[in-house]
Structure formats: structure tokens, C-alpha cells
Amino acid sequence: MSIQNVASAPPSAEVEKVSGWRRIWQQDAPGYLFLLPWFIGFFGLTLGPMIYSFYLSFNHFDLLTAPRWAGLDNYMRMFTNDPKFSASMRVTLFFVVFSVPLKLAFALGVALLLNRGMKGLTIYRSLFYLPSLLGASVAIAILWRQIFAGDGLVNKFLSIFGIVGPSWISNPNYSLWTLIVLSIWQFGSPMIIFLAGLRQIPQDMYEAASLDGASKWRQFWKITLPLLTPVVFFNAIIQTIEAFKSFTPAFIISGGTGNPINSTLFYTLYLYQEAFGFFRMGYASALAWVLLALVALFTAFSFLTSKYWVHYDD
Amino acid sequence: MTFRIGRRQFLMGTSALMAAGVAGISPVFAQAANLRLIFWGGQARADRTYGVTDLFEADTGNKIDGEFLAWNDYWPKLATQTAGGNAPDIVQMDYRYIVEYAKRNAIAPLDEFVGGALKLDDFDADQLEGGKVGGKLYGISLGANSVATLVNTVAFQEAGVEIPTNAWTYDELMTKGEAFAKANIRNGMKMMMDASYSEPMLDNWLRQKGLKLYTAEGKLGFGADEMVEWLTMWKTMRDAGIIVSPDNQALDTGPLETTMLVSGKAAMMPSNSNQLVAFQTLVPDKLDMIGYPRIAAGVGGGHYRKPSMFFSVGGSSANKEAAAEFLNFFISNPEAAKILGVERGIPCLPATRDIVAPTLDEQNQIALNFVSNLGDLLGPLPPPPPAAAGEIDSSLLRTIGQEVGFGARTPEDAGPYFVSEATAILERAT
Numbered sequence: 209m210s211i212q213n214v215a216s217a218p219p220s221a222e223v224e225k226v227s228g229w230r231r232i233w234q235q236d237a238p239g240y241l242f243l244l245p246w247f248i249g250f251f252g253l254t255l256g257p258m259i260y261s262f263y264l265s266f267n268h269f270d271l272l273t274a275p276r277w278a279g280l281d282n283y284m285r286m287f288t289n290d291p292k293f294s295a296s297m298r299v300t301l302f303f304v305v306f307s308v309p310l311k312l313a314f315a316l317g318v319a320l321l322l323n324r325g326m327k328g329l330t331i332y333r334s335l336f337y338l339p340s341l342l343g344a345s346v347a348i349a350i351l352w353r354q355i356f357a358g359d360g361l362v363n364k365f366l367s368i369f370g371i372v373g374p375s376w377i378s379n380p381n382y383s384l385w386t387l388i389v390l391s392i393w394q395f396g397s398p399m400i401i402f403l404a405g406l407r408q409i410p411q412d413m414y415e416a417a418s419l420d421g422a423s424k425w426r427q428f429w430k431i432t433l434p435l436l437t438p439v440v441f442f443n444a445i446i447q448t449i450e451a452f453k454s455f456t457p458a459f460i461i462s463g464g465t466g467n468p469i470n471s472t473l474f475y476t477l478y479l480y481q482e483a484f485g486f487f488r489m490g491y492a493s494a495l496a497w498v499l500l501a502l503v504a505l506f507t508a509f510s511f512l513t514s515k516y517w518v519h520y521d522d
Numbered sequence: 523m524t525f526r527i528g529r530r531q532f533l534m535g536t537s538a539l540m541a542a543g544v545a546g547i548s549p550v551f552a553q554a555a556n557l558r559l560i561f562w563g564g565q566a567r568a569d570r571t572y573g574v575t576d577l578f579e580a581d582t583g584n585k586i587d588g589e590f591l592a593w594n595d596y597w598p599k600l601a602t603q604t605a606g607g608n609a610p611d612i613v614q615m616d617y618r619y620i621v622e623y624a625k626r627n628a629i630a631p632l633d634e635f636v637g638g639a640l641k642l643d644d645f646d647a648d649q650l651e652g653g654k655v656g657g658k659l660y661g662i663s664l665g666a667n668s669v670a671t672l673v674n675t676v677a678f679q680e681a682g683v684e685i686p687t688n689a690w691t692y693d694e695l696m697t698k699g700e701a702f703a704k705a706n707i708r709n710g711m712k713m714m715m716d717a718s719y720s721e722p723m724l725d726n727w728l729r730q731k732g733l734k735l736y737t738a739e740g741k742l743g744f745g746a747d748e749m750v751e752w753l754t755m756w757k758t759m760r761d762a763g764i765i766v767s768p769d770n771q772a773l774d775t776g777p778l779e780t781t782m783l784v785s786g787k788a789a790m791m792p793s794n795s796n797q798l799v800a801f802q803t804l805v806p807d808k809l810d811m812i813g814y815p816r817i818a819a820g821v822g823g824g825h826y827r828k829p830s831m832f833f834s835v836g837g838s839s840a841n842k843e844a845a846a847e848f849l850n851f852f853i854s855n856p857e858a859a860k861i862l863g864v865e866r867g868i869p870c871l872p873a874t875r876d877i878v879a880p881t882l883d884e885q886n887q888i889a890l891n892f893v894s895n896l897g898d899l900l901g902p903l904p905p906p907p908p909a910a911a912g913e914i915d916s917s918l919l920r921t922i923g924q925e926v927g928f929g930a931r932t933p934e935d936a937g938p939y940f941v942s943e944a945t946a947i948l949e950r951a952t
Binding site for chain 2: 270271272273292353357358359374375377378379380462463464465467468469470481484485486487
């Protein structure tokens with residue numbers, strides 16, 4: 209019927225509109241068609257669940273019975289009456305504050321070493337990148353258990369010097385540090401980015417500086433670091449977000465418990481426990497949204513302060 | 523209100539069903555049903571289970587698609603499938619969760635099949651009772667078991683300490699533990715693991731005192747004083763070096779491989795009678811089992827024969843009758859019994875027990891004998907634990923046990939704290 213209407217319409221602006229639509233159909237539609245799989249994925253698997261989880265965060269939902277409206281209960285409990293929420297928040301913040309700067313410093317150090325034009329650079333680069341490929345895997349987390357257990361490699365090494373070490377991964381004073389060390393060990397991807405950044409710095413600046421008698425140390429602080437700040441900024445943002453999201457190592461090493469004494473109870477691990485251990489999907493959704501807000505806040509803060517310390521070369 | 527179906531609708535409906543049949547989708551009334559089964563356990567249990575599903579298929583033509591997961595992964599998966607209206611026809615169920623699932627109709631009452639597809643006339647009465655919720659039968663016990671202390675017999679020989687018997691007490695645990703530690707075998711092996719945050723052991727200790735972990739109303743069945751006493755007792759043993767150190771004990775995160783018995787740091791471990799089979803595959807030394815220690819000589823009643831696990835029928839299953847037939851086959855078919863052995867506990871039908879007993883090797887006989895000869899250790903079956911019991915165990919008892927273990931809290935402080943936190947968790951859950 210609509211086809212007849214179009215056919216019988218007088219040749220006027222209507223027609224132009226139709227041909228306009230046709231042009232869009234012919235020119236743009238194939239593009240959107242190719243994007244369709246991504247759209248389906250984004251709306252069906254990302255945006256849809258996100259909206260639903262936002263709805264759930266205002267409900268009590270145990271998977272077996274229908275969600276019950278809870279208003280702000282979940283958020284109220286989180287901020288007023290949940291010692292595990294604050295405990296897990298402390299653990300995650302501690303992890304972020306220590307693992308990110310240490311990891312970046314380590315990555316930059318290795319990048320500087322590799323940037324001196326040594327032989328076999330590509331091999332070293334690959335070797336140093338290797339832990340990042342393995343890092344989040346279950347196998348490495350299990351290996352970490354072996355290395356830092358009471359009768360693990362670390363203590364066997366220490367016993368050579370007559371030191372009797374504790375069981376690092378299961379002692380509440382050290383367990384989080386073993387996870388920070390694991391995170392630093394995966395310095396590969398920021399290192400590669402630093403290395404690329406170092407290559408961008410014009411060599412003539414260093415030549416000019418050495419002619420003026422600047423020491424290597426001074427050159428690093430006055431040339432390398434300032435010119436590298438955009439890369440540092442990028443790496444810091446990415447690694448901070450990664451650190452907030454960190455889940456697998458703590459999950460595997462503590463067997464999903466966050467123990468001993470909740471010392472490795474990462475925020476994401478607590479969220480997982482609430483959702484799939486105790487079936488409080490509503491509360492877990494609320495936790496997820498608070499984490500999102502927190503990461504967004506951190507990132508926004510970084511961007512706002514960046515103009516004071518990041519130097520773009522323009 | 524009546525439904526009237528016109529001739530045309532009837533024709534359309536039936537031809538749609540026919541078409542579905544052709545397309546391989548079995549209509550409800552089809553002869554051969556395709557059942558889905560989900561259970562927790564390891565490869566050994568899976569091999570035995572699939573042996574029986576194959577037999578069942580050969581016998582009845584009903585095919586069963588099985589799936590198995592580890593305990594920790596099982597419950598999220600089952601809950602997710604149930605929420606999605608996609609629960610399997612037959613689900614393995616635990617005493618801890620059966621009330622929860624029954625109350626929400628996630629599993630179906632089986633009373634209509636009793637006497638028909640399910641023949642339970644000789645079924646052990648206490649095991650039948652264990653599968654009931656609100657007077658209706660929701661789960662068929664797959665075997666009886668009891669808590670038991672697993673014992674590494676070779677380590678005891680090396681230490682020159684005599685293995686205790688079912689008559690042993692907590693005092694004996696201390697004196698023998700001291701002698702064991704003094705022998706200093708295998709790089710400082712202890713006689714007992716740190717069981718201060720072992721829920722079944724605390725439960726057993728309370729029952730001997732005439733108390734219980736949880737009341738039938740789902741409230742805490744003991745007070746702060748008992749918790750202080752319990753934690754102080756373990757602290758005494760810890761400080762005297764009789765039990766495993768707290769940082770070694772914290773390496774135990776649940777899986778069998780991480781336990782102190784398997785890692786060789788302790789020669790004894792509180793566990794369940796049916797788990798001897800699984801532990802023996804991981805420990806090279808010969809294992810044996812005795813009861814949990816008594817609070818004083820001659821005091822019993824801490825143990826009980828509990829259903830180790832159930833099979834239940836999914837609430838939304840379209841094949842409940844066929845599922846019930848499978849359950850009956852699983853507990854009573856002689857060939858199935860030989861395949862299953864006592865891996866899920868001691869069979870609850872006398873006829874099945876008689877078939878299984880002669881086929882068992884020495885290790886499996888141990889469990890059978892232990893559960894059949896509990897004597898005065900045996901007490902009544904406690905009511906099913908409240909829904910929040912799992913959370914109290916994994917997130918409160920464990921944490922407090924570790925806090926006292928590492929010296930972050932005194933027992934005097936931890937007792938009242940435990941009671942107030944546990945009460946809060948129980949209240950929140952209702």
C-alpha cells in the first residue's frame with residue numbers, strides 16, 4: 209500500500225525526499241550493516257545489561273524470586289552498615305596507590321635501559337613483555353601460590369642466608385604485597401608504550417644539553433621526563449583503571465575468599481562474593497555502580513590536574 | 523471458565539506438535555525423554571554417574587545429558603539457570619540449600635510419584651525425613667554419611683604415637699598432639715590441623731554440650747560464652763604448637779589439594795566419611811577414620827547420619843515422571859549400585875547396601891563400617907540450617923578464626939563479636 213502511495217505521489221519535494229532516503233540507504237546502509245554485529249553486541253551485551261544492573265541496584269534480587277523494590281536500601285547499607293565494604297575498599301585503594309606508581313616506575317626504568325640501542329633489543333623487548341601476556345592467567349596465579357607459600361621458592365632462597373620467612377601469601381601482613389609484586393611483574397605493556405614515547409624525543413635536545421654540560425641525571429629530569437609526560441599520563445590512567453578492576457589474581461590465590469582476614473578482599477572480589485556466593489544481585493549491582501563512579505571520578509580528577517603537569521609538545 | 527478449542531485450532535496445534543517432533547523437539551508426551559542432569563563433584567564421581575546414565579538409557583531409552591562442576595561453581599550456575607527458567611530436570615541438592623529451593627518451587631515435590639515411579643518402602647526413615655521440607659518430599663538422599671576425622675596412619679607410626687579410637691577426647695587431642703609435635707617428623711608435621719573455624723567441628727562440639735549451631739527457627743543456637751570457650755581451647759593448642767600454625771592453615775582455601783592433610787602439614791583433619799575415597803587418591807599414606815573428639819570421656823551425641831546429598835527434580839521440568847524414574851533407578855538398580863559404590867555415601871535402601879557391601883575394597887569398607895557403627899556417638903538429625911548459614915561459615919566464622927589465629931583479636935573479644943555479627947546476618951537474610 210505504501211508503495212502505491214509513493215508511486216502515485218506527484219513529482220515534487222516528496223520525490224526528492226525519497227531519493228534522499230534512497231541515497232542514505234545506498235551509501236550509508238552498508239556501513240551500518242557492517243557495524244551491525246558490533247551494535248548488537250554493544251546494545252545487547254553491554255548497554256542492556258548495564259541498564260538492567262542499574263535497575264537491579266535499587267532492588268533485592270536473589271536470582272530465584274523476582275526482584276523486590278528496595279529504593280536506596282542497598283546504597284544505604286553500603287555506606288552505613290557494611291564493614292566488608294569499607295574493608296574491601298581499603299584493600300583496593302591500597303593496591304591502586306602502591307601497585308600503579310611502582311609498576312610505572314619499573315616499566316620506565318626498563319624502557320630507559322632498553323632504549324640505549326643495545327643488541328638483540330627485539331628479543332629483550334619480547335621477553336620483558338612476556339609476563340604481561342601470562343599475567344592475568346590462572347596458571348600464573350597458581351604459580352604465585354607456589355613461589356610465596358611457606359615452603360615456596362622465596363623462602364628456600366632466604367633460607368640460604370639463614371632467614372626463616374613466613375608463608376607470604378597466607379599471612380595477612382604480606383599477602384597483599386605479593387599481589388602488588390605480581391602486578392609490578394606485569395610491566396610489559398606500559399614499558400612498550402614508554403619505549404615508543406622515548407623514541408619520539410628528538411635527539412638534538414640531548415646533544416644541545418650535553419654541549420651545555422648537563423649531566424645524564426639532569427637531562428632525564430629536564431628533557432626526558434617532561435617530554436614523556438603525555439605517555440606517563442596515558443599509562444597512569446590505563447593502569448589505574450586496570451588496578452581498580454583487578455580480580456583474577458586475588459580470586460585464584462585466595463581461592464575466592466579474599467583471606468587471610470580479608471587482606472586480599474579486592475572490591476571486585478567482594479562484589480563477586482555478594483553476587484555469586486550469597487546471591488545478592490541487587491547489592492552487587494549497587495557495588496558495581498559505586499566502583500564505576502569511583503573510577504570515573506579518579507579519571508576526571510586526573511584529566512583536570514593534567515594541565516598542570518602534562519606537557520604536550522605543540 | 524471453560525476453554526473451547528475449535529477444530530481448526532486443534533488441527534493447527536496438533537500439526538505444530540507433529541512438526542516439532544520431526545524437527546527433533548520432543549513434545550511432552552513423547553515416549554523417549556531427553557533429561558538434563560547437573561551435579562557437583564570431581565572426575566571420579568562423574569565417571570560413576572555417567573556409567574549409570576548410560577545404563578538407564580540402555581534400559582529405558584531415555585537419554586540423560588549430564589554436566590558437573592566443582593562445589594563453588596555449582597551453586598552460581600544452578601541459581602543462574604533456575605533464574606533463567608532453564609533449570610535441569612534432575613539437580614543434585616545439598617541439605618544446606620534444599621529449603622531455599624523448595625520454598626521457591628525451584629524443585630518439585632515428589633510425593634505424587636512415591637509408590638509409583640519411586641519405590642521407597644524400605645528406604646531408611648531418617649534419610650527420607652532429611653529430604654522433606656514442610657512435610658513434603660523434595661529430595662531423595664543418595665547416601666548417608668557422617669562427619670569423621672581422617673587419619674594419616676603412616677605419620678602416626680613414624681611419630682610413635684598411638685592412633686586414637688572413637689573413644690578419644692579433646693584432652694587426648696592435646697596430650698597426643700604434644701607428643702606428636704615433640705617427635706618432629708616430616709619437617710614439623712602436626713597431629714591436627716587448626717580446626718577453630720571448621721563449622722562441622724564446632725557444630726559437633728556444641729551438640730555434645732546439648733546445644734546446636736542453629737535452632738529449628740533459624741536462630742543461632744548458642745551464645746558468646748561458648749564461642750569464647752571454643753576459641754580459647756584452640757588458642758591454647760595453637761600457642762603450645764600442637765596444631766598447624768595460622769599462616770600454614772590459611773593456605774587451605776577449600777579445594778582438597780590445599781588441605782593440611784594433603785599438603786602433609788597435619789596427620790589429622792575433620793572431614794566427612796564419604797570423602798575418604800577422594801582424599802586417599804591424593805595422599806600416598808594409608809588413611810583411616812575415627813569420630814570427632816568427645817568433650818569428655820563417654821559423652822556422645824555429636825554425630826548424626828546426614829544425607830550426603832540429594833537428587834531433586836527441577837520445578838519447571840517437563841519430564842518430572844521420567845526424572846522420578848531415573849531417581850528410582852539410581853538408588854535401586856543392582857548394576858547401578860555396583861558402579862556407584864559408596865562414593866556418595868552409604869546407600870539408603872537395604873537391598874542396595876547388600877549388593878554394594880561385598881564389592882567394596884578395604885578403603886571403601888572403612889567408611890561403610892564407620893557409619894554403621896557410630897554407636898553412642900550418634901545423635902538426632904539437626905534441622906536444616908538457615909539460608910544465611912553458608913555466609914556465616916565462609917565470611918564470618920573463617921575470618922574470626924583467622925583473626926584470633928593471627929592474634930588480631932582475643933577470644934574474649936571474638937566471641938561476642940561473632941554472636942552479634944551472625945545475628946545481624948541471620949536477620950538480614952529473612
